Amino acid sequence: MKQLVVYFSAGGNTKKAAETLAEAAGAQLYEIRPAVVYERRDLNWMDKNARSTVEMQDPDCRPELADKDAPVGEAEVIFIGFPIWWYREPSIIDSFLDAYDFSGKTVVPFFTSGGSLLGEGQGRIEKLAGAARVLPGKRFNAGITEADCKKWIGSLNI
Numbered sequence: 001m002k003q004l005v006v007y008f009s010a011g012g013n014t015k016k017a018a019e020t021l022a023e024a025a026g027a028q029l030y031e032i033r034p035a036v037v038y039e040r041r042d043l044n045w046m047d048k049n050a051r052s053t054v055e056m057q058d059p060d061c062r063p064e065l066a067d068k069d070a071p072v073g074e075a076e077v078i079f080i081g082f083p084i085w086w087y088r089e090p091s092i093i094d095s096f097l098d099a100y101d102f103s104g105k106t107v108v109p110f111f112t113s114g115g116s117l118l119g120e121g122q123g124r125i126e127k128l129a130g131a132a133r134v135l136p137g138k139r140f141n142a143g144i145t146e147a148d149c150k151k152w153i154g155s156l157n158i
Contacts (some may be wrong), residue, residue, distance in 0.1 A: 001158070002074055003027035007081035008092050010038050011053075013112040015026060017140040018081045021110065024149035025072075027079065032096050035064035045086070055091040059124075062095040071102040077158050078132075079108045080125070087119035094128055102132035106158055110136035 005027045007018035015031070022029040042051035055061045072078060082093050089109070107129045111118060118137040126134045135156060 001076050003079070004030060004071060004075035005076045005079045005081065006030045006070055006072075006096065008034075008083075008090060008096070009081075010031040010083055010090075013142055014081050014083050016142070017110065017112055019080075020144055020146055021079060021081070021140075021149045021153075024146045025079070025153055028075070028079075030070045032065035032070070032082075032092060034092050035066045042097055052085060052090070056086040057087075058091075061091040061144060062098060063092045065092070065095050065099060065135075068099050070096070070100065072102070072105075075105065076105045077108065078102070079110055081110045081112070084111050084113040084116040084118065084121070084139075087116055088121035089118075094124070097125065097128035098106055102129045105129075105132045107132045107134045108156065108158075109134070110140055111137055112140050112142070114141075120152050 003025045005022040007014050007017050008014035018029060043051060044050040047053060055063060082089050109125050122137055138152060
């Protein structure tokens, strides 16, 4: 079964989790990159005018992707990783989900957070992934190990 780990990371935590997961799954790794990179000032959730805050206030916001060459078509299982922003997936994840056809695939969200849950993000991902089978999302912390990932993957019955 061909597996793919795609991720968006703003601060590096999700990147580390994605790399660990890809190693554990023997999966290809792909970074979701915005056309306009998020700078530190864009991520200040306390600033109502910060780019990320403005994007997250608009559920239809779709930041442009830097490219659309993720090998989604080749994969059967696609793990999608991201940090939690405002109790859901960042808008760039919505852009990614809109850009590809996930029909017949299994989509497995994973996210990094100090304590927040996926909240409304699970339902949003299920809707945006269309005809995919979407499994419940899993929160990873900074200390996730390859053994933890293998145990989780084994529990998914995929």
